[in-house]
Amino acid sequence: MSGTPAGVSAPVLSIRGASLQRDDRELWAGLDLDVAAGEFIAVLGPSGSGKTTLLRSILGLQPLSAGSVTVDGTAARRGNSRIGYVPQQRPLPPDTSLRARDLVALGVHGIRFGLPIPRRGDRARVDELLKGVEAAHYADRPVGLLSGGEQQRLRVGQALADDPVLLLCDEPLSNLDLANQRAVAEIIDRRRRQHDTAVLFVTHDINPILDRVDRILYIAGGRFLLGTPDEVLRTEVLTALYGTPVYVFRTGGRLVVVGVPDAETRHEHETSATQGPGTGTLPTGGAA
Template sequence: MSGGGDGASAPALRIRGAALHRGSRELWAGLDLDVAPGEFIAVLGPSGSGKTTLLRSILGLQPLSAGTIHVGGRVAHRGNPRIGYVPQQRPLPPDTSMRARDLVALGVRGTRFGLPLPRRGDRERVDQLLRDVGADHYGDRPVGLLSGGEQQRLRVGQALADRPALLLCDEPLSNLDLANQRGVTDIIDRQRRENDAAVMFVTHDINPILGRVDRILYIAGGRFVLGTPDEVLQTRVLTELYGTPVFVLRAGDRLVVVGVPDAEPHHDHGDDESSAGAHA
């Protein structure tokens, strides 16, 4: 199974010969991946397998041990406005002294040098982003008093501020109920469809996004497989990847993966999911 878009346009993301090591341990090596504009890639695997570290490398925050990463034809670098980043949902303190719109405004103004002074058009852009993520009705409320799902919509709004060509999502549905999982996923998927933004979506549960995914990058045991969901989410494929019997079962429209080994040691920085299965 190999990566690559349809060849109709330059890839939003190109990775060649990539390897990552932590000390003497190889997380993975030999990764070649082209992500086409508008393509939705799910990144799965156990804790510590290097999924979050891969996103950090694309963001220019952590060097590869080998290989190259290009975003929109340019070498990956810190602060790239072509990339939007959606982190895990982590509740903000109730006494956080900003409104919902102020949090989104950080994405609109935060990439400038010096003080993030407002400029003409900023308020209109913030208002539009609030509408885009379904947060306009609570834009003036204190952000610390909002629910986890409401706060996460604002983080997506931040990530969309520069109209990114590549959207990196690191467990963005964690700790959200099913309704908010669906809402956040719909926002991200709409950005992909309407603006041709490529998406790399790290998750421990493939089910909320299964119908949107074009390909899966599944990393485990220092190896990886890459292909369509039907190609990757098979008993035979995952058994070979893990080197131990793993079973993929279907329960209605959901997948359940049984027999996945315990999470690997030496967790990724920020990579704190507890398993890889249906929670793949």
Template sequence: MTEAGEPAAPPVLSITGAALHRDGHELWAGLDLDVRPGEFIAVLGPSGSGKTTLLRSILGLQPLSAGTVQIDGLPVQRGNPRIGYVPQQRTLAPDTSLRARDLVALGVRGIRFGLPIPHRGDRTRVDALLEGVGASHYADRPVGLLSGGEQQRLRVGQALAADPKLLLCDEPLSNLDLANQRGVTEIIDRRRRAHGTAVLFVTHDINPILDRVDRILYIAGGRFLLGTPDEVLQTEVLSALYGTPVYVFRTGGRLVVVGIPDADTQHEHHDEAPTTGGIA
């Protein structure tokens, strides 16, 4: 029940009894997770722990070894318009000739079946998305001449084109400076607050999003923890998860985690990035 006494909204994402194996190695098992409208969940863990693979399963790109995933009470499927996907920032080649608005338009037209023929209202929709991510002033510039942060704003615009109920973010702040990290994070947070969009945010650094996160899913060594930041980000808790001393320090308003074992010593594998339409 909510504080007002009304029933809680049904989950946008529901994962039940999920398990994932790769090359005979169990990445994790027994995962139950309900994500409700407007909730911001960070997914943490070392490389190869299965974070990106979890996103692939939600996108319908890779089956689980066990368990189920549902979006709005329905089984997952490829190309689900209820889901938006923001990939890692990868700088586009300088000679890429498409304009910023053209790339966002691919997201708008890509949600329809058949050939990407422009429809009446597409330009208005594209303009609104560009404004929403702070990209209106460079809408007609070639994307190859834009900075990494400017390009990443366009990726967020693409992800929001279908007005998704769930936004999957796979290391969206990688390779961005602090100013652009704050800018992209603010766009995503503003979206979820204004529209109730649930966010699943994979990251290696919790600090840029720490004050916005509701819960953390921490995956490591074939196990996982789920709880609030204060419950999960503790020396004793992470040490128990890894089975070795891990220390959490708070300094200058930031968290520093020291002592995480090298993923290679745990026989883990690197995740593969999901492949979807839009900027890659």
């Protein structure tokens, strides 16, 4: 199946012939992926399957074992301002002295020698970003006293400081309650819709973003599948991918995946990838 949606040219992200090895074990190989402007791609798979390493390669922080990565027509490199990065939510210590606006300002100031010297328009830009992530009302509060969801909104604001064309999200909803998962997902998706920003979103749980996703890249068992949610999230497709019975159910508007090896009986699974060479084939049509 082609990695490029029909009729799309000049992708924001283009990956060709990518492979990844770890400790003499091939995690996956032969990945071709084009991500168009404004497209939302979810990256799923068990822990250890190379999802975060893929993001690090796009950021120019870690080379792939083979293949090429280009962002906005330029080879992947460290410090590319055309890419925004939202990490997993990890609480900041309560005694952190930074205010909310200071955390967002780190993205606006960028990397400078010595202490950051405010530039004309910096404060206005910080205020704009705070408003965009619905954090203006706590802009002057110490970040250590904010909730996990409030802190994560600031990380999204920081990632958007350079007006990126590609937003990489590495488990950004982990450790958040359901209400904050929905709020942060909506902020990211609104950015995509309003600015045509491409989004590559690594997650263990597809449910909070399921209605926003255009395509899914599912990596497991040394293989990968690429397609729409209805194409990928099917019992027979995931069973073939894992090489063992896996069942996909829809209940109460949510997806539940049962039978993932060594995993909990829900979609936000945590397990090491089983070994197996090659890439999967993707049947088309039909919902789970």
